[in-house]
Amino acid sequence: MKILNLTLEDGADKLYLKIANAIREAIKNGNASTGESLPSARTLATQLAVNRHTIMSAYHELEAQGWVESKERQGYSVAQTLPIYHSQKDNDKLNEANSKHQWRLVKTSNNSLQRQASDYLFNFAGGNPDIALFPFNEFRSYVNEAMSRPLINELNYGNNNGFPAFITEVSTYLRRVRAIADKDIIVVNGSQEALYIISQILLKTGDKVAVESLGYRPAWNALENAGAELIGVKQTKDGIDVEHLEQLFKQHKLRLLYLTPLHQYPTTTTLPAAQRIKIYHLARQYNVPIIEDDYDHEFHYDSQPLAPMAANDPAGLVIYLSSFSKIMFPGIRLGIIAVDKTLVPDIISYRTMINHKANVVLQDAVARWMKDGAFERHLRKATRIYQKRRQCMVETLNSFIAEGIKLDFTVPPGGMTLWVNVGGNAKEIATAARDNNIFLLAENAFHLAQESDENKFIRLGFAGQSEDKIKQGLLLLKPLLNRKG
Numbered sequence: 001m002k003i004l005n006l007t008l009e010d011g012a013d014k015l016y017l018k019i020a021n022a023i024r025e026a027i028k029n030g031n032a033s034t035g036e037s038l039p040s041a042r043t044l045a046t047q048l049a050v051n052r053h054t055i056m057s058a059y060h061e062l063e064a065q066g067w068v069e070s071k072e073r074q075g076y077s078v079a080q081t082l083p084i085y086h087s088q089k090d091n092d093k094l095n096e097a098n099s100k101h102q103w104r105l106v107k108t109s110n111n112s113l114q115r116q117a118s119d120y121l122f123n124f125a126g127g128n129p130d131i132a133l134f135p136f137n138e139f140r141s142y143v144n145e146a147m148s149r150p151l152i153n154e155l156n157y158g159n160n161n162g163f164p165a166f167i168t169e170v171s172t173y174l175r176r177v178r179a180i181a182d183k184d185i186i187v188v189n190g191s192q193e194a195l196y197i198i199s200q201i202l203l204k205t206g207d208k209v210a211v212e213s214l215g216y217r218p219a220w221n222a223l224e225n226a227g228a229e230l231i232g233v234k235q236t237k238d239g240i241d242v243e244h245l246e247q248l249f250k251q252h253k254l255r256l257l258y259l260t261p262l263h264q265y266p267t268t269t270t271l272p273a274a275q276r277i278k279i280y281h282l283a284r285q286y287n288v289p290i291i292e293d294d295y296d297h298e299f300h301y302d303s304q305p306l307a308p309m310a311a312n313d314p315a316g317l318v319i320y321l322s323s324f325s326k327i328m329f330p331g332i333r334l335g336i337i338a339v340d341k342t343l344v345p346d347i348i349s350y351r352t353m354i355n356h357k358a359n360v361v362l363q364d365a366v367a368r369w370m371k372d373g374a375f376e377r378h379l380r381k382a383t384r385i386y387q388k389r390r391q392c393m394v395e396t397l398n399s400f401i402a403e404g405i406k407l408d409f410t411v412p413p414g415g416m417t418l419w420v421n422v423g424g425n426a427k428e429i430a431t432a433a434r435d436n437n438i439f440l441l442a443e444n445a446f447h448l449a450q451e452s453d454e455n456k457f458i459r460l461g462f463a464g465q466s467e468d469k470i471k472q473g474l475l476l477l478k479p480l481l482n483r484k485g
């Protein structure tokens with residue numbers, strides 16, 4: 001330890017005793033913890049502007065009392081076992097700690113902090129990428145490059161849209177791979193930040209927002225936090241029910257539409273091109289912007305994925321979100337808003353209240369990674385592996401069906417999960433699975449209206465674990481799937 005903040009009390013004690021008392025208080029308050037090394041006598045002498053011998057005397061005193069230990073050539077450290085010491089002052093402090101300030105919370109969120117899915121031995125959580133596939137060594141060299149040749153100007157306050165070289169790479173990629181050409185790019189710390197900002201700038205209390213009736217709760221939380229009233233659009237086996245959406249447009253003054261068209265969250269169905277066109281025309285007719293959340297675009301296996309709605313948006317009403325959480329890993333906190341340039345200044349100026357600079361070094365590294373083609377190489381590899389894992393899960397579940405277990409599912413053309421009809425008891429299966437160290441979610445976790453829960457579907461993510469793990473986990477799950485209500 002180089003510095004320890006000490007408060008010397010006034011009084012008639014000798015200086016070395018005052019210093020010893022101050023160090024002891026620091027230890028008792030937990031500012032220096034057991035075993036931690038203490039500043040050298042020389043450092044403390046300079047810090048307190050006293051003679052080094054005075055500090056040595058203070059340390060000797062504390063050593064004699066059992067608070068401090070000294071080791072040759074290593075200096076002083078806090079004793080491993082501290083003397084039990086209770087004065088009236090200590091008791092007062094303890095009482096003080098027990099009567100902490102009560103916060104007056106005026107806004108809370110309903111996010112529950114539960115045990116993490118990754119704590120389970122078998123993790124079938126829906127959208128987890130397999131982080132072990134990420135080429136950390138390769139990526140480190142781009143981080144090194146970004147650190148050795150930084151664009152000094154960009155490191156300072158100023159531009160808050162994102163690192164220009166990264167925006168260039170992302171624009172090229174979106175144009176080439178997703179056919180999105182006429183949008184401006186804003187870089188965010190993950191799509192969730194985008195959802196929050198967009199909700200804040202486009203919605204006020206009581207505004208109605210149409211969302212998929214089975215959907216992505218974190219997006220709903222952001223919308224509701226801005227005061228929105230959510231209205232669920234019914235779903236068919238092809239995604240949202242366009243006729244129902246049309247009725248909602250007629251009945252309500254909708255202000256926004258939030259959709260996951262490519263791999264509907266959580267069912268993984270792909271909204272067909274014809275439905276997209278109808279939805280777009282309705283949105284245009286009623287003047288309602290669409291948030292298109294395209295969170296796992298690359299992981300499409302049987303064909304080229306449909307171009308996003310944002311690729312054909314002459315009115316500029318689609319706000320397109322993309323995330324690096326699946327492509328890289330969630331901890332990278334990198335996402336993109338592709339939006340008509342008319343909305344850019346408002347998004348940036350709102351975002352500047354939350355965060356007035358994006359993580360430039362990280363974006364610089366990712367830009368270099370993308371420019372070199374290594375990014376797309378990683379994507380091709382991950383897509384191939386996920387496709388095999390989808391196959392493995394499908395074959396394993398089909399073998400259960402062949403043995404007489406009642407399951408029904410459609411193999412999705414892409415995405416990272418299967419949406420499996422287990423016929424009933426879905427919630428009970430999910431709960432029993434956790435007792436067997438298996439994480440999965442049942443449909444109740446995704447309904448906007450709990451009364452719509454039929455308790456039939458479970459969601460099984462296939463991307464995040466090896467084929468062996470998928471098979472082992474499913475075998476362990478098998479007796480639970482076979483249970484009669």
Ligand SMILES: Cc1ncc(COP(=O)(O)O)c(C=O)c1O
Pocket residue numbers: 127189190191192193216260265293295322323324325330334335
């Ligand atoms: C529907 C949906 N949108 C977005 C995301 C990604 O969010 P973020 O970029 O904030 O990690 C996810 C990740 O699970 C998702 O499922």
